Amino acid sequence: SQQGEEDPQALSIQEGENATMNCSYKTSINNLQWYRQNSGRGLVHLILIRSNEREKHSGRLRVTLDTSKKSSSLLITASRAADTASYFCATDPRMDSSYKLIFGSGTRLLVRP
Amino acid sequence: DAGVIQSPRHEVTEMGQEVTLRCKPISGHDYLFWYRQTMMRGLELLIYFNNNVPIDDSGMPEDRFSAKMPNASFSTLKIQPSEPRDSAVYFCASSLVRQGGTDTQYFGPGTRLTVL
Numbered sequence: 001s002q003q004g005e006e007d008p009q010a011l012s013i014q015e016g017e018n019a020t021m022n023c024s025y026k027t028s029i030n031n032l033q034w035y036r037q038n039s040g041r042g043l044v045h046l047i048l049i050r051s052n053e054r055e056k057h058s059g060r061l062r063v064t065l066d067t068s069k070k071s072s073s074l075l076i077t078a079s080r081a082a083d084t085a086s087y088f089c090a091t092d093p094r095m096d097s098s099y100k101l102i103f104g105s106g107t108r109l110l111v112r113p
Numbered sequence: 114d115a116g117v118i119q120s121p122r123h124e125v126t127e128m129g130q131e132v133t134l135r136c137k138p139i140s141g142h143d144y145l146f147w148y149r150q151t152m153m154r155g156l157e158l159l160i161y162f163n164n165n166v167p168i169d170d171s172g173m174p175e176d177r178f179s180a181k182m183p184n185a186s187f188s189t190l191k192i193q194p195s196e197p198r199d200s201a202v203y204f205c206a207s208s209l210v211r212q213g214g215t216d217t218q219y220f221g222p223g224t225r226l227t228v229l
Contacts, residue, residue, distance in 0.1 A: 033217070042117075042204055042220030043156075088156065090218075099144055099210050100169060101218060103156040 006089060006107040014112050019076040021107040023089030024069075030092040032065055033101065034074050037086045046074075046087075079111045117221035119205050125227045131193040134224045137186055138207030146218060147180055147190050148204040156204075162188065195228045202226070 035043040090101040118137040
């Protein structure tokens with residue numbers, strides 16, 4: 001079963017606009033990660049936020065984490081056509097000696113030139 | 114480093130045939146993961162290894178699937194016999210788990226499997 005669910009499933013914006021994607025999960029976590037997947041490619045890690053962190057920045061990316069609501073958001077500012085991809089959140093559930101990630105269903109982002 | 118290497122990139126086979134997918138993780142990584150991605154089910158973890166030992170194979174769909182990791186630089190995922198519903202993209206990923214829990218996973222380019 002999927003731990004994380006992204007919202008929206010698909011998002012279409014104009015180049016230069018900001019894109020916000022949300023992720024909700026079910027169980028307590030050690031950390032939450034966001035990955036990007038370009039069409040026909042493998043996933044690429046974007047950013048990791050630990051359960052004791054509330055916000056993290058990396059370039060044009062901003063991630064927030066609210067453990068009380070079991071949710072996270074990924075903000076991409078000043079989007080570019082090259083940002084067109086699917087974005088997945090992945091959670092690391094708090095389990096005994098388990099190091100697996102559980103991926104959500106993803107948000108398909110289209111940035112129109 | 115060349116990253117995670119998977120072969121073949123594409124595989125087309127007929128129902129009932131044996132399929133073997135191969136993965137070379139990033140040197141020095143101690144965890145290796147096999148995933149399957151389909152439109153219907155998304156990205157599913159099939160099995161993962163730590164220091165070449167299988168830790169959790171609860172995601173392996175059925176006995177037709179098996180995975181091995183004979184050494185730190187090589188893993189295989191085998192499907193025997195293959196069925197059309199096995200058609201999917203199979204990803205291998207590796208990770209170096211540091212203190213504090215799960216770390217970044219590095220994905221290979223995937224193997225697109227089509228079973229006719």
